[in-house]
Amino acid sequence: MNDRRETAAGRIMVCTGTSGISSGAEQVAAGLERELDSRNLRDAWHVVRTGDRGLFQDVLVDVIPPEGERVTYVKVKPKDVGTIVEEHLVGGQPVKRLAAGKRYDDFFATQQRIVLTNCGEIDPEDIDEYLDRGGYDALKQVLAMDPDALIDEVEKAGLRGRGGAGFPTGTKWRFARKAQGVSKYIICNADEGDPGAFMDRSVLEGDPHAVLEGMAIGAYAIGAKQGFIYCRAEYPLALKRLDIAIAQAKERGLLGEGIFGTDFSFDVSVVQGAGAFVCGEETALMSSIEGHRGIPRPRPPFPAQSGLWGNPTNINNVETFANVRHIVLRGADWYAAIGTESSKGTKVFALAGKVKNTGLVEVPMGTTIRQLVEGPGRGMAVKRLKPKAVQIGGPSGGCLPETIWDTPIDYASLSETGAIMGSGGIIFMDEKSCMVDVARYFLEFTVKESCGKCVPCRVGLKRMLEAINEIARGEGTLAHLDFLEDMAHTIQQTALCGLGQTAPNPVLTTLRYFREEYEAHIVDKKCPAHVCTDLIEFVVDEEKCTKCGLCFKACPAGAITWQKGEFAKIDQEKCTKCRSCINVCDFMAIR
Amino acid sequence: MTNATNAMTKTGAGTGQDVDRSEVEPIVAAFQGRQGAIIPLLQEIQRRFGYVPKTAVDVISEKMGVYPVELYGILTFYAQFYLEPRGKHTIKVCQGTACYIMGGKLLLDQLEEDLQVHDGETTEDGQFTLETVACLGCCGMAPVMMVDGDFYGSVKTNILDSILEHYREQDKQ
Ligand SMILES: Cc1cc2nc3c(=O)[nH]c(=O)nc-3n(C[C@H](O)[C@H](O)[C@H](O)COP(=O)(O)O)c2cc1C
Numbered sequence: 001m002n003d004r005r006e007t008a009a010g011r012i013m014v015c016t017g018t019s020g021i022s023s024g025a026e027q028v029a030a031g032l033e034r035e036l037d038s039r040n041l042r043d044a045w046h047v048v049r050t051g052d053r054g055l056f057q058d059v060l061v062d063v064i065p066p067e068g069e070r071v072t073y074v075k076v077k078p079k080d081v082g083t084i085v086e087e088h089l090v091g092g093q094p095v096k097r098l099a100a101g102k103r104y105d106d107f108f109a110t111q112q113r114i115v116l117t118n119c120g121e122i123d124p125e126d127i128d129e130y131l132d133r134g135g136y137d138a139l140k141q142v143l144a145m146d147p148d149a150l151i152d153e154v155e156k157a158g159l160r161g162r163g164g165a166g167f168p169t170g171t172k173w174r175f176a177r178k179a180q181g182v183s184k185y186i187i188c189n190a191d192e193g194d195p196g197a198f199m200d201r202s203v204l205e206g207d208p209h210a211v212l213e214g215m216a217i218g219a220y221a222i223g224a225k226q227g228f229i230y231c232r233a234e235y236p237l238a239l240k241r242l243d244i245a246i247a248q249a250k251e252r253g254l255l256g257e258g259i260f261g262t263d264f265s266f267d268v269s270v271v272q273g274a275g276a277f278v279c280g281e282e283t284a285l286m287s288s289i290e291g292h293r294g295i296p297r298p299r300p301p302f303p304a305q306s307g308l309w310g311n312p313t314n315i316n317n318v319e320t321f322a323n324v325r326h327i328v329l330r331g332a333d334w335y336a337a338i339g340t341e342s343s344k345g346t347k348v349f350a351l352a353g354k355v356k357n358t359g360l361v362e363v364p365m366g367t368t369i370r371q372l373v374e375g376p377g378r379g380m381a382v383k384r385l386k387p388k389a390v391q392i393g394g395p396s397g398g399c400l401p402e403t404i405w406d407t408p409i410d411y412a413s414l415s416e417t418g419a420i421m422g423s424g425g426i427i428f429m430d431e432k433s434c435m436v437d438v439a440r441y442f443l444e445f446t447v448k449e450s451c452g453k454c455v456p457c458r459v460g461l462k463r464m465l466e467a468i469n470e471i472a473r474g475e476g477t478l479a480h481l482d483f484l485e486d487m488a489h490t491i492q493q494t495a496l497c498g499l500g501q502t503a504p505n506p507v508l509t510t511l512r513y514f515r516e517e518y519e520a521h522i523v524d525k526k527c528p529a530h531v532c533t534d535l536i537e538f539v540v541d542e543e544k545c546t547k548c549g550l551c552f553k554a555c556p557a558g559a560i561t562w563q564k565g566e567f568a569k570i571d572q573e574k575c576t577k578c579r580s581c582i583n584v585c586d587f588m589a590i591r
Numbered sequence: 592m593t594n595a596t597n598a599m600t601k602t603g604a605g606t607g608q609d610v611d612r613s614e615v616e617p618i619v620a621a622f623q624g625r626q627g628a629i630i631p632l633l634q635e636i637q638r639r640f641g642y643v644p645k646t647a648v649d650v651i652s653e654k655m656g657v658y659p660v661e662l663y664g665i666l667t668f669y670a671q672f673y674l675e676p677r678g679k680h681t682i683k684v685c686q687g688t689a690c691y692i693m694g695g696k697l698l699l700d701q702l703e704e705d706l707q708v709h710d711g712e713t714t715e716d717g718q719f720t721l722e723t724v725a726c727l728g729c730c731g732m733a734p735v736m737m738v739d740g741d742f743y744g745s746v747k748t749n750i751l752d753s754i755l756e757h758y759r760e761q762d763k764q
């Protein structure tokens with residue numbers, strides 16, 4: 001579609017996904033184009049805006065000259081553009097000072113990129129770039145296959161749903177294939193509600209055709225003609241790129257009537273979610289597509305029997321669909337050889353929190369938590385502070401202490417710990433995070449997002465939140481802990497949908513692994529992490545204070561006095577207890 | 592999900608004149624006869640007016656044959672919909688997990704204090720609407736906030752004033 005793709009001798013790629021753009025990638029890309037224009041070099045170089053490759057906080061620029069090696073530049077600023085063009089594109093000498101080093105290499109070294117293989121490598125708005133890399137070959141191959149044989153293949157590969165619960169994808173497809181119905185539907189769940197996750201968005205922004213192709217293959221397997229992608233409205237760039245991808249695929253006859261000259265027809269529409277976490281749950285999602293409030297209903301009947309408008313429907317997650325073409329092209333045996341006994345293939349994680357490198361990583365199932373933080377994460381961000389916990393699985397997941405970070409990440413091992421695989425949000429915390437507060441954070445989230453249909457979730461979670469709030473204020477008793485455990489188990493067993501059933505997990509795991517921290521709040525009236533405001537005195541601990549003055553600079557109320565070489569002092573009259581000082585002090589010197 | 596409900600009771604939205612029927616009718620006409628059209632239609636209305644005016648609800652109810660109560664049910668269920676006009680600038684403070692861990696709550700508390708509004712509300716002078724979002728997708732710069740289209744990363748409470756001032760100045764020019 002873009003002429004320069006074929007005619008230009010060199011290629012320059014700029015990562016312009018949401019993360020790249022927030023760091024200024026668009027200015028860099030535009031700057032490059034201007035610079036090339038002004039030197040009459042525009043036709044010699046094809047400037048490609050790709051999705052994000054995964055390493056955050058960085059604007060990545062790759063130069064692939066007609067001859068010579070590919071060079072990756074990191075942390076590129078608009079002012080660096082001139083230098084790159086002058087020294088590298090014109091002069092042929094890579095700019096050493098900007099070139100990626102060990103940090104970049106470490107981030108990718110332990111990864112195995114299957115789902116993300118195209119992210120950050122192709123222009124997602126140009127279908128030819130996808131086709132150049134084998135795009136839609138899998139669909140073509142599948143259309144010559146018997147749908148049952150295709151489902152066998154997916155089953156044999158051992159692919160499990162990446163939307164959270166890990167249900168075997170092949171089995172789900174078989175149910176939908178067997179179901180009787182005039183019309184059948186296939187849905188891609190791109191609601192991505194976990195508040196610390198952005199895997200699905202990055203895939204949609206970086207490689208939208210892979211998802212469309214996976215859906216088309218699934219549609220052929222179950223016998224559907226119409227697909228829907230339910231994508232959150234908060235993802236404008238993903239929505240835009242999906243629209244472009246669908247239009248281009250239709251133009252090329254890869255979607256629509258009679259695909260590849262067969263009698264298989266398939267069309268896809270995009271539906272925008274309107275901002276409700278519960279709409280990620282499959283029955284709520286379908287209710288939302290039908291135009292109602294997104295309220296779940298009990299299963300059975302499962303979507304495969306009675307889904308969208310009462311028709312047999314198959315629903316899978318973005319990452320699940322993005323895996324499919326690779327299984328077709330490289331075979332079930334190849335896929336099943338990656339990962340562990342219970343969990344095959346790779347998983348994409350959104351790595352965040354107190355680690356040096358944050359971003360999107362894809363590793364084989366069975367990689368341990370410690371390997372994640374020490375490999376792509378490059379260790380904890382603040383060496384001085386003790387690593388404390390990792391949160392896996394978002395509001396349905398749990399907090400796991402550093403002592404069990406050697407747990408392999410697979411469905412079976414994680415559920416033994418009380419956490420879940422979830423969709424892939426993974427957040428590292430050090431001793432400055434309070435586990436009572438983290439449990440409260442997720443409860444606040446689920447209370448707000450509960451749809452209110454069933455009593456255990458609507459009322460039970462609220463009662464739990466009240467109990468935790470009392471503990472955080474220092475008004476709790478040890479009986480509160482029994483109450484929390486009791487209530488948590490009741491809700492797990494009686495709530496209507498997955499939201500309520502899993503919402504107690506953050507509380508249960510913190511109680512299991514960090515009970516002494518709850519007890520400190522209750523018995524000693526202390527918050528060891530200095531997070532719960534009511535239990536902080538806001539005085540400087542002179543044994544720990546290094547007289548650095550960071551707190552003085554951070555205080556928005558002017559309540560701290562400090563001079564070089566002296567301890568900081570907090571004026572209790574002026575202090576608003578906003579915790580800005582505590583936030584910047586890595587010596588934990590304010591208690 | 593409660594924001595819209597608050598907004599309704601707070602301002603008694605819908606009591607005054609909002610928009611003209613003739614502005615709404617063509618939009619509604621384009622959606623008539625489509626399956627599952629209600630939510631996309633409401634989204635389109637909001638894209639046009641910045642919020643969903645009462646007149647629009649009335650017109651949709653008539654033309655699409657749904658009760659207003661059902662429409663308000665939808666409008667108050669989804670966090671995306673607003674029943675009153677928004678401020679000139681929208682501040683989105685990220686309260687995703689990573690930002691929360693890195694101090695995003697401090698920013699929200701401080702902004703609520705400075706602007707004298709809660710999450711989802713608009714300042715008295717109509718200048719700022721304060722909102723929270725879950726993960727803006729740049730957790731590496733946590734805590735993150737966004738004003739209109741501009742990102743601010745690694746934000747500390749002591750620079751909030753100067754960020755807001757920038758937009759106030761902009762308006763004066
Ligand atoms: C409260 C709740 C929220 C959910 N959110 C999502 C989501 O954002 N994305 C997703 O793919 N699945 C989500 N799910 C899981 C879906 O219900 C469904 O199991 C999944 O989309 C099936 O796809 P898979 O088999 O490919 O995993 C959620 C489930 C619950 C209970």
Ligand code: FES
Pocket residue numbers: 195196685686687688689690691725726727728729730731733734735
């Ligand atoms: S949690 Fe704030 S940007 Fe991700």
